[in-house]
Amino acid sequence: MNTSRRITIFDTTLRDGEQSPGASMNIKEKLEVAHALVSLGVDVIEAGFPIASPGDFEAVREIARQVHGATICGLARCNPADIDRAWEALQEAPKARIHVFLATSAIHREFKLRMGKDEIIQRAVAGVQRAASYCGDIEFSPEDAARTEVDFLCQVVEAAIDAGATTVNIPDTVGYATPSHMASVIRTLRERVPNIEQAVISIHCHNDLGLAVANSLAAVEAGAGQIECTINGIGERAGNCALEEVVMALRVRNDVYHADTGIISQRLVPTSRLVSNITGIQVQRNKAIVGRNAFAHEAGIHQDGYLKERTTYEIMRPEDVGFLKTDLVLGKHSGRAALADRAKSLGYQLTEDQLQTVFEKFKELADKKKEIYDSDLAVLIEQQIREIPRQWEFLGYEVSVATGDVPEVTVRVRRGDEEVSHTNHGGDGPIDAVFLALEEATGVHVVCKDFQVHSVSVGKDAQGEVTVEVDYHGQSYRGRGVSTDTVEASAIAFLDAINRVAMVADGPSKKSTPPAATP
Ligand code: KIV
């Protein structure tokens, strides 16, 4: 008999995850992630913080309108304007939740809010009541709960439930807790708060000490019924609890936790790739569950044991989390049917038109590169199906450089019908020279903060994947480019970042920090 408790998975990739430096997404990208989260089987999607900016509001409203199959949640501080705005964005969702929060720890009360305990309770109650006047599904978070005096935490939680909160979330906002501390907080709430059974206890852990997943699991063991997490663990500073890790820990160690989720684990790797591609935040190779090396056996002794009996060195099967059993190779002679079949196994549902475009691009790539691996194909499909609104399109470059010489480079870009070519003499090498020329050609000047090149697959003809992070007026933007030519991949990535700057500078998603600090 299966005695597993069903744990609610609350995904905050689009809200807390988007607070990772440089991870901002446009509305189209957020919608794509939201649809992927529904296919993954998450229960609640925190789609954004509607009062934070017109772009955040629009994104939450569009997700509420278009994405069905999960509860759509919007964040609000405990004040009328935030709550009203959140409801305005959420009201068309078939299932909506308003998430109100207010800090409760002594340090936040004294220095950030300058409020006493009584005022905190009054504001929390008023916030929850106002939210509850709009909808029946209300979550309340005492921000920095892990550093709040436990007696006061119990009082606030009891008052919030009395006021109408149906979920009480316990955030470890600064990633300070340890597993035993987190478990004891949850146990205390269950023992001391008289109305606790009327609400679900949720847990929200940040990863500053690398303990977010361990703390969330400890909370579940102590009785929490909801976990807040993000894909790939992205989020503010060191990030949030990683959805894929916490979900697989519950599944693989069901003997310990006696709890499970509704996550379709085979969708974990495709969703992780999607979020990484959209945000430009790479997944480290040795990342548990979804990292490229998560199932790679290198040591001879391991390989030998694995070949004799898989379970000697593997606690879960790669295909259970969405890795394909084989990295089949396609080549120049592979036909449309083989490509369609492979795309389907990689988790892509292509329309006839998309398949045709992908097939044409596949043939072009096959002329440059003998063997096309799954990773090449995934990149190629992503490029074709995700149309990023761009002002500037990269047309080409010419560079002349020799060791010790200052390079000369010409870049060509297009905006609408206008084609711009710019020649530059300067820079530390061909890539730097291309970046400088692109800044001149587009008139957008940025500071490059990070530049990384990875190979998409194997071999010396492998495609190079470049990611860049640039700073524009104190805000980070990321860009990504892929090509068999690394200079070209770098140029595409840099122009991608410039396009994101241009989009935010001109478009409705312009971020304006709300009147007080974001959580
Ligand atoms: O970390 C935090 O405290 C938050 C709250 C808004 C839940 O993100």
Ligand code: ZN
């Ligand atoms: Zn958080």
